[in-house]
Amino acid sequence: MELTGLFFYIVSLLILGGIYALLCLALNVQWGMGGLFNAGIAGFYGVGAYTSAILTTAASGRHLGGFSMPVPIGLVGAAIVAGVTGWAVARICVRLKSDYLAMASIGIAEILRLVFVNESWLTNGSLGVSRIPRPFADVTTGRMSDVAFLGFVWVIVLLVYVATTRLYESPWGRTLRAIRDNETSASAAGKNVEKFRVQTFVIGCAVMGIAGGLSAHYFRFLSPTATDPLLTTFLVWVMLMAGGSGNNKGAILGALCIWTIWSVTEIFTNRLPPEWATRSSFIRMLLVGLLLQVVLQRFRAGLLPEKPAPMKFRKE
Template identity: 60%
Template sequence: MTLLGFSSYLIALGTMSGIYALLCLGLNLQWGFAGLFNAGIAAFFAIGAYVAAILASADSAVHLGGFGLPVALAWPVAMAAAGALAWVIGRICLTLQGDYLAMASIGIAEVLRIIIKNEEWLTGGTRGIAAIPRPFETLLPAPWNNLAFLGLIVVLVAIVYLAAERAWASPWGRSLRAIRDSDVAAAAIGKNVAQFRLEAFVLGAMVMALAGALSAHYFKFLGTTAIEPLMVTFLVWVMLIVGGSGNNRGAILGAMLIWLIWSATELLTNRLPAEWITRSSYIRVLLIGLLLQVVLQKFGKGLLPEKPPRLVGERRETR
């Protein structure tokens, strides 16, 4: 592999890790902070991806729009749309606990996938949305444009991470954890359980939508295969469990580690005989499933377990 090839591989690796890190941080807000079992990550990812793609891509005959809007406008709208959907879903479903919320959220994601598949006028159906502009691609020559896009993702991950860390240590995060650990006790001391849950759910969904928007602009094409539950819901769950739920650094570490394993094994399996290459992706899924089991049984709290935060007020009080 040439140096250029290797560096562009690294850029691609970093870009995807960053997108998954955002998904994991979003899931951590919902599951790690608030104990909300969202098994429909793909739904919010898809809303983010499709809204951004329809708004930002050039006018097309095969789907709604595109409206050719700048990404600086398209992405926030995409996040807001996912937030609004999450608010509606949350108002209806967040009274459900554990397994029931998992069933409901998996169902929402599936129905959304069916809509996206069937409503060609809106989403292009299985033909998808093509020619989605990637930021920096006309401003800079390759590979600098890709590097700049990676830089943007790193900045976004950093912003979300810092915000999530602040939230974790804030009274808001503390209340969420109290609710997560015992909603009865939290309600008894006067916490508005439903409101806190809803906020965590909406914020997490917005972060997932940002990841979806970034992914659409990165691949420049968006079809139904991009929102498969395997890659967008279950892989993210594996990442967060492996990294350590309830720990924002764990979420990022899990995303990077699992994506590294996922893509590095692809490099390896591509050297297999031709008849095995088609099957290699199944071996990888099998191994990822096994890895999840091993981590669950041997490191139940993940590689970076949850830690109670240093209290925000602590420093001020000691001064």
């Protein structure tokens, strides 16, 4: 019995780890390749979660819905809506210093949160959307559906990993890194800096939307409190910084390591006496905040530093 409990604990750990890995890969496109600071990850994640939830749920009088679409279409919708949101923000801000993009992305995350809470015709307000379907619901039952979902999440992580790695090595990715490292010389070489940055930001936001959609299907329930905006955004940043910005393997590794530390410490702190248990969550946040400072100052390269692929030339 202990063992099955442990098994399903690991399954849930890896599912959420996979969702964080997606967020991390997305942030790696924006920050690791493009050098863009996105402080509103939770906003794009939330918009994806709501889009996918609304597209896939059966009709309900309490919120917009009744489309009953299959889950993959919900996820595609999540990617599109999150991508368009990201496009709107990026269009306005990329020509300015990256700090402005950070402020605007925090702003958009805040506005989206207000929309989720206030527009109850759309999202059922703070009561949330329930009965969100999971993929393979008809072939799996009970806890086995967790295992099936684990596979589903990691297949998507793998697909995104392959896609982002191809992007990184492609001429597009090389241009992007050139812009990141020296904007002036890249634009002198005739590259349209703004266009590349907007594209990067949109791709990243779309993947964040997919991650949000997956979380909605995993929990089967979605309300505005599902994510603590600051904590989600912040954890993803720490994950990417610790794992190695610019390196996709590092992004996944960082996500898994930090997520494991974050959830395993929760088990220990929950066993503390109640007055300490509530405080310990603040201690954990404090330590993660300090960890980011240490990483920024001492290990900026992360666990797996960025290693540009060698240039391959076609043989004559």
